[in-house]
Every structure is written in C-alpha cells, then in structure tokens.
Amino acid sequence: MAEILDFEPLKTNLSAIARDVEGTLDTLLSVPAGGEARVVEAMRYALFAGGKRMRPFLTVAAADLFGVSREASLRAAAAVECVHTYSLVHDDLPAMDDDDLRRGQPTTHKQFDEATAVLAGDALLTFAFEVLSDEATHPDPRVRIGLVSTLARASGHHGMVGGQMIDLRAEAEGLSYGEEQITRLQQMKTGALITAAVEMGAVLGKAGPAAHHALISYARSMGFAFQIADDILDLESSAEALGKATQKDDDAGKATLVNRWGVDKARAHADFLVEQSIDCLAEFGDKARLLKEVALYAVQRKS
Known part of the structure; x- marks a missing residue:
C-alpha cells in the first residue's frame, strides 16, 4: 500500500470536527446544581480528556456524503463519543483492565472513585440514547429509531459488551483462541462501534x-x-506517546493477531484490510476522500 506521508490536511479536519463535537457535548451536558453534580463532573472529566475523536469523525464524514446537516450529524457523533467514553471508563476499572492512566491523565476512578466511575459510565451510556431520541437530532422518528437501534446493537452483548466478556473469559480461564475467534472478538469489542459510527451517518x-x-x-x-x-x-510505542500503559495485553497473554502472527504479518494484513475498505467506497468517488484518508491514517498513525 502506498504510504501517505502528509496527513496534515486530514489531521486538520479531525481536529476541526473534534472541536465541534466537544462544543456540542459541552452544550448538551452542563453541570447541575444538585447533589448529582459529582457524577456529571466525572462524565465531563472523561469526555473532555482529549483523544482523536475518530469515531465521531466517521459519523460526520459518512453523513456528509448525503448532505446531512452538521447539527444533526454532530449530535449523533456526540452520542457515539459518549458510548465510546463510557466503555473506556468501565474498561479502566480494577474489575476490568485496572488502568491508572488514560489519554495522559489519571483514569476516572483514580480521579474520583470507583463507584463514581461506574455511575459516570452508566450515565454516559444512557445519555447517548437521550440525545439520539430527541427531535433536535432528526425530525423523522424512523431515523431516530434507526440511530438508537444501530448504536444499541453495537454497544451491548452483540458488540462491545459481548466482546469484552469473551476477552475477559479468555484471560480468566487461560483459553487459547484461534484466528477466527480472535477476529470475532475484535470485531465485537472494537469493530462494532466503529461500524455503528459509520452506519449512523448512512441512517441520518x-x-x-x-x-x-x-x-x-x-x-x-x-x-x-x-x-x-x-x-x-x-x-x-511508549506510554508517553499513547497516553496510556503499553504492553499490558502482551504481558497478560491476551489473544491478538499480532502476538499470534508477529508484527510483520499482522501489519501486512492491516494494510490489506485498508485497501479492501477503500475499494468499498468506489461508488462515492471523491466525496469519500476523508473516509479513504482516515482508513489509511488508522494503520499508519504513530499514536
């Protein structure tokens, strides 16, 4: 695969959409005056910790193919980011991956406490569907139902939660997964939300x-x-570059194609998958330029 050496235009677009998504989230999620303020503060702490906002970017870029208003696509993208952030807050808990660092700062349960982190994750998940079901996201109830259904499927036992359960079971029971099982695990745990992010643009x-x-x-x-x-x-990479602990999966013996195949074969397969993904966009022509570039960036990035 030909390497794109200059991702600066794409990074500019990523940053611009990230700012717009964060502006939408800031407007939607204000801190109340009551006793529940602490959980909202924890939600905002996790949401505004940084990150590339790749998933919301995919929602907006896909929606742009069809001329969807930015107000609608940014609200849907904000919901996607809420679900993604909830998953990170819960993944970092001692009962899961037990991480102290996320995006270069203390994880939510370290900054607050475990109970608050659990509640913040719960609240982020449910808030996503509150946003999607609001008429402000789209006037057509069928579209709103489609958005809710798409994100719910990707978030629950058919997607992220199911994939996390498979992953935890493998580690706890010392199971050895083959390539097909690893592929299914990763498609559920990570791929399902990425797919939903893009599909929500099509639904809009x-x-x-x-x-x-x-x-x-x-x-x-x-x-x-x-x-x-x-x-x-x-x-x-390093913890400094990624903003989180590194090599934990390898140290724990978690099943990945990288530790099964080795880096070179895994990287070649990732390149093949990106070429395959770009071929799928042929009918959209140059309108899909951002989606093509972000696919290349996904495998060529350094952090």
Whole structure:
C-alpha cells in the first residue's frame, strides 16, 4: 500500500470536527446544581480528556456524503463519543483492565472513585440514547429509531459488551483462541462501534441499500485494521506517546493477531484490510476522500 506521508490536511479536519463535537457535548451536558453534580463532573472529566475523536469523525464524514446537516450529524457523533467514553471508563476499572492512566491523565476512578466511575459510565451510556431520541437530532422518528437501534446493537452483548466478556473469559480461564475467534472478538469489542459510527451517518442520510451496505463493508474492514494497528502500537510505542500503559495485553497473554502472527504479518494484513475498505467506497468517488484518508491514517498513525 502506498504510504501517505502528509496527513496534515486530514489531521486538520479531525481536529476541526473534534472541536465541534466537544462544543456540542459541552452544550448538551452542563453541570447541575444538585447533589448529582459529582457524577456529571466525572462524565465531563472523561469526555473532555482529549483523544482523536475518530469515531465521531466517521459519523460526520459518512453523513456528509448525503448532505446531512452538521447539527444533526454532530449530535449523533456526540452520542457515539459518549458510548465510546463510557466503555473506556468501565474498561479502566480494577474489575476490568485496572488502568491508572488514560489519554495522559489519571483514569476516572483514580480521579474520583470507583463507584463514581461506574455511575459516570452508566450515565454516559444512557445519555447517548437521550440525545439520539430527541427531535433536535432528526425530525423523522424512523431515523431516530434507526440511530438508537444501530448504536444499541453495537454497544451491548452483540458488540462491545459481548466482546469484552469473551476477552475477559479468555484471560480468566487461560483459553487459547484461534484466528477466527480472535477476529470475532475484535470485531465485537472494537469493530462494532466503529461500524455503528459509520452506519449512523448512512441512517441520518437515509441512504439506499447499496450505499448503506458499502459503508458497512468499509467500516468493518477499516475497524479491524484499526484494532490490529492499535495492538502493534501497544507493542512498539511508549506510554508517553499513547497516553496510556503499553504492553499490558502482551504481558497478560491476551489473544491478538499480532502476538499470534508477529508484527510483520499482522501489519501486512492491516494494510490489506485498508485497501479492501477503500475499494468499498468506489461508488462515492471523491466525496469519500476523508473516509479513504482516515482508513489509511488508522494503520499508519504513530499514536
């Protein structure tokens, strides 16, 4: 795969959409005056800790293919980021991955306490669906139902939660997974939300069956490549560069294609998946330029 050496234009777009998503979240989630303020403060602490905002970017970029208003796509993107952040807050808990650092700062349960972190994650998850079900996100109730359904499927036992359970069970019971099982685990734990982020753009745009299918196919291949690249970074990068602890999965013997195949074969497979994902966007032409570039960036990034 030809390497793109200059990702600066894409990074500029990523940063601009990240700022807009954060502005939307800031407006939607204000701190109340009552006793519940602490949990909202924890929600905001986790949400505004930084990050590339890759998933909300995908929602906005996919919605742009169909001329969706930015107000609508940013609200949907904000909901995606709430779900992603909830998953990180809960993943970092002692009962899960037991991490002290996230995005270069103390994890939510370290900054607050474990009970507050659990509640903040719960609240972020439910808040996402509050946002999506609001008429301000889209006037058509069928579109709002489609958004809720898409994100719910990706978040629960069919997606992230199910993938996390498979991962935890493997570690606790010392199970050895083959390639098919690892692929399924990663498609659920990481890929499902990435796919949902893209699909929600298609739902907002009332895309036809062919366009809808093409975007889902793009997202599945891109999401899998993203996870492989993340696993490679976990081995090769530093905690300072990533803003979180590194090599924990390898030390714990967690099942990844990188530790099963080795870095070179895994990187080659990620490159293949990105080429496959870009091919899925052919019908959109140059309108899909940002989606193509972010797929390349997903595997060529250094952090």
